[in-house]
Amino acid sequence: MSEVTMRRGSTQRLLIFALCVLLxxxxxxxxxxxxxxxxxFHHTVLLTFTQSLCVSLFAALQLYRSSPVKSASPWRRLVEARRVPLRTYFMISIMNTTSVYLTNEASRLLSYSTQVVFKSSKLLFVWLVRYIAIELPARFEAKEVLIAHDxxxxxxxxxxxxxxxxxxxxTTPTKHDTSEISSGFVAVNVCLPKPITRFSPPCSELSFTGKSSHNNGNINNNNNDNVIHSLSHAAMMHPKMMREAASCVTVVVGLILFTYATTSTRVAKGEGDQDQSxxxxxxxxxxxxxxxxxxxLMYLGEEKYCFMTHNATHDEVQCYVFLLSTLNGLVSLILSGGVEESILFVNNHHVFLLLxxxxxxxxxxxTFFLLRIISEFNSSTATVVTSVRKVVTVLCSYVVYPKPFGVAHFAGVLLVVGGIWQYEEARKMHGSHTRAVGAKHEEEK
Structure with a gap:
């Protein structure tokens, strides 16, 4: 697609999706x-593999039920329902598997709070990558189209x-100049034609000049309208970009402050681990x-190359991404040499299967509702929701297990809520501007 044509959902719909994601x-x-x-239990690769397998099976069942293709073979039905190339899904699954594995390794090497602090900056990474890969090309292309139209x-x-x-x-009659040529004693009047140019006498030029100036006025008016439209669009996009950047930074600062307060509380109580090197x-x-x-890159691939380019369904993206992630997890489990040990652990702990x-x-x-947010809004909004999820998770731990809740915790929550509100206001401002420009163009047509 040549332009960013993501649908701008309502705030109530976003709130419902966000609550479902949090729940x-x-x-x-x-x-x-x-x-x-x-x-x-120390089999994180086993957990990643089996979890991806279960999610891919659930998504495949939902894709089979919702697929418009009526085929006798279930596998053929799933294959014919695919719109996105397998190469795209494979690259996204590689990003997903790598991210999960490195996050688990970082949690093992670092403390949980330190991992959360660094993971909170994901909002900035997603916003920056999305702006470079989607927003900037769309703006440059829109400017080129506008200049060509002018x-x-x-x-x-x-x-x-x-x-x-x-x-x-x-249509203008030929004008004549009368000049006298003396021939002996007889004065002869000779009529000589005078060509009409753009610098012709005023009598014939007045009507044409008036019409020409009128047309030039139309050209100038059209150009002025286009220039005003371009300036208003640019003036609208710049505050939106600044407010999105400010909201991303605010959310990340709030998460860092909240997590730092939690870490300080644990260290004061003697629960923190000291790094040896x-x-x-x-x-x-x-x-x-x-x-x-x-x-x-995973969020960008799902938004730009699945939903925007190929108009894929949520069930399709979820099914194929997790199916290929399952294959990646199986290869990782085999290469790690922990297959026999994992099978022995499952046989000895049947509660693992229920959990x-x-x-x-x-x-x-x-993941289903998170993909709905990505397709109907954008990946930055989905990242804001996942960032809020971290705060809600920690708050639930404070409710279940009573812990000290100080001023730093409260300030962190306020920053996160304020950043989300600022981002939502920027999104609504851009949506209202887009609808107003569309209505104006419809009226002109």
Whole structure:
């Protein structure tokens, strides 16, 4: 698609989707934490693989039910319902698997609070990548189309002006100059034709000049309207960009402040772990930065190359991304050499299967509504929702397990809420401006 044509949903619809994402993902975090409390569990690759497998099965079932293609074979029906190339899905699944693996490794090398601090900056990465890959090309293309449209209008007006000039030359009577030539004693008056040029005498030029100036006025008016439209569009986009950037920074600062307050409380109580060397910190920070880049590329791929380019459905994207992520997880599990140990762990702890089923259901529900936010709004809005999810998860832990709640916690929550409100206001401002410009163009047509 040549322009950003994402649908601008209502605030109520976004609120419903956000609440569903928070409900499912917070439940997923609680169940997943229970999995980690199983005695002897350290199989994060097994958890990633089995979770992706369950989610892909749920998504495949939903895609089979909602697919308009009526085929006898279920596999053929799923294949014919695909709109996006497999290469695109494979690249997105690579980003997804890499991000999950590096995040788990960063959680192992760093403390949980430190991992959350760095993971909170995902909003800035997604916003920056989306602005470079989607917003800037759309704006440049819109400017080129506007300039080409202006040149076409000027050429049409000039052609009309030349045609009117030619018609005026044919319809205007020929003027004559009378000059006296003496021939002996007889004065003879000879009529000589005088050609009409653009600098012709005023009598014939007045009507044409008036018409020409009128046409020139139309050209200038059209150009002025286009220039005013361009300036108003640019003036509208600049505040939107600044407010989006400010809201992203505000949300990240709030999350960092909230997490820092939580870390300080744990250290004061003696629950924090001291780092023995700088190498785990360096490796963990490097891993989380690469994971953030993978997250940004994954959101960008889903928004631009799945929903915008191929108009794919949510069930299709979810099914194929997690199906290929399952294959990636299986390869990782085989290469790690932990297949036999993982099977032995599952045989000894059957509760893992129940928790895995609940965790997969919650993950599927949260991912489903998160994809709806990406397709109907944009990836930056989805990242804001996931950032709020982190605060809600920590708040739920404060409710379940009473802990000190100080001024820094309260300030962090206020910054997060204020950043979300600012981002939503920028989104609504841009949506109202787009609708107003569309209505104006419809009236002109």
């Amino acid at each position: 499912f993902h917070v439940s997923n975090s609680i169940v997943q934490e229970a999995v980690f409390y199983i005695p002897g 040149f076409e209008e000027v050429e049409v007006q000039q052609q009309q002006q030349q045609q009117q000039q030619q018609q005026q030359q044919h 700088w190498w785990p910190v360096f490796a963990g920070v490097t891993g989380i930065v690469v994971a953030l880049v993978c997250d940004a 895995l089923l609940l965790c997969s259901l919650c993950n599927y529900g949260g």
